[in-house]
Amino acid sequence: MASIPLGAPIWSDSLTTELAADTAFYEGLFGWDSENAGEEYGGFTTFSRGGRPVMGISPCPPGEAPSRSWNLYFNVADVAASAELATRLGGTVVHGPEEVPGMLRFAMFTDPQGAPFGLMEAIDPANGFGVWGEPGSVSWAEYHFDGAPADAMRFYADLLGWNAVTPPWEDPANPRPYAALSPGGGGAEFGGCHAAEGFEQGLPPQWSVMVAVDDADAVCARAKELGGSVAAEPMDVPGLRVAGVAAPGGTVVAIHSPRPWE
Known part of the structure; x- marks a missing residue:
């Protein structure tokens, strides 16, 4: 990387x-x-x-x-x-x-x-992610917020110099549009912030680390076989199939894969 x-x-x-x-x-x-x-x-x-x-x-x-x-x-x-x-x-x-x-x-x-x-x-530049965005690696960071994403991301933009922009696919009439995130000094988009919906409205704001996989449903099934659990059943979002799995110790990580018909 x-x-x-x-x-x-x-x-x-x-x-x-x-x-x-x-x-x-x-x-x-x-x-x-x-x-x-x-x-x-x-x-x-x-x-x-x-x-x-x-x-x-x-x-x-x-x-x-x-x-x-x-x-x-x-x-x-x-x-x-x-x-x-x-x-x-x-x-x-x-x-x-x-x-x-x-x-x-x-x-x-x-x-x-x-x-x-x-x-x-x-201190040693060898520290940090050695791979990003490939299957089996961290590939995205998503934040949910029960409010306007731009309001939550202003802190990070001021702290870290991020670009937080409304993507072109967002509905102009949406009062709480998605915020797409990228480093201010150049670099690819690495994450985003969306307005909380459904069950998320009862959760505190938080970052979700997302791991790319080939098949989210298969990974959920394998998580159960390995002694873990499914924290969030697979669901479709635009372009992706997402889910959450929990390790035996209880820590949850999000996963995503391409939707099988796309």
């Missing part, structure tokens, strides 16, 4: 109380390889596809709950300076900034709407 633009998603990970079970689940579900860094790094396990890093998983530190969904981190040049800016813009620092010596610096936040997210500064 080419270098990750500033402001773009750079990494995803999760905390679990079931490290062995969740590791086996993701290996079987997505065909990933795993490498445990050992006790020195708290048992952090990196998943890869064809030798390219995809995401990570770590045992819960004492007193912390497992992740409800995968954490999403955005690329910054200086995590300490970005943390100060995030606070001035109405965000809240939850953890850090913290350094993994010689590798990276990171911090966790909630945005003004309460949605969690992370920022990461790669």
Whole structure:
């Protein structure tokens, strides 16, 4: 994968109380390889596809709950300076900034709407996603918000320099149009924000990390066989079939595949 633009998603990970079970689940579900860094790094396990890093998983530190969904981190040049800016813009620092010596610096936040997210500064440029957008890898970041997407994304545009634009397919009469997201310094569209609908209106605003798969229905069936569960049954959206699967430890990740007739 080419270098990750500033402001773009750079990494995803999760905390679990079931490290062995969740590791086996993701290996079987997505065909990933795993490498445990050992006790020195708290048992952090990196998943890869064809030798390219995809995401990570770590045992819960004492007193912390497992992740409800995968954490999403955005690329910054200086995590300490970005943390100060995030606070001035109405965000809240939850953890850090913290350094993994010689590798990276990171911090966790909630945005003004309460949605969690992370920022990461790669000291070693080899850190971060090694693959993006291929089957079996993270390919999209989606945010839902019970309001106008542009309002929720203003914080991120000010913090990370994003372009948040209304796509040409959006209905001009829609008072809460979709916001398509891309790095301000150039780079491909990496995600979007949509107005909450249906059951989402009862959920807090949040990011969903999405993994591309060849067949969402088949992956849901395989998730059950591997000891996980289906958190959101497959459904069709324009151009895609989407679903949510939960690992044995309870963490949910979204998946998407092309609709079979398209």
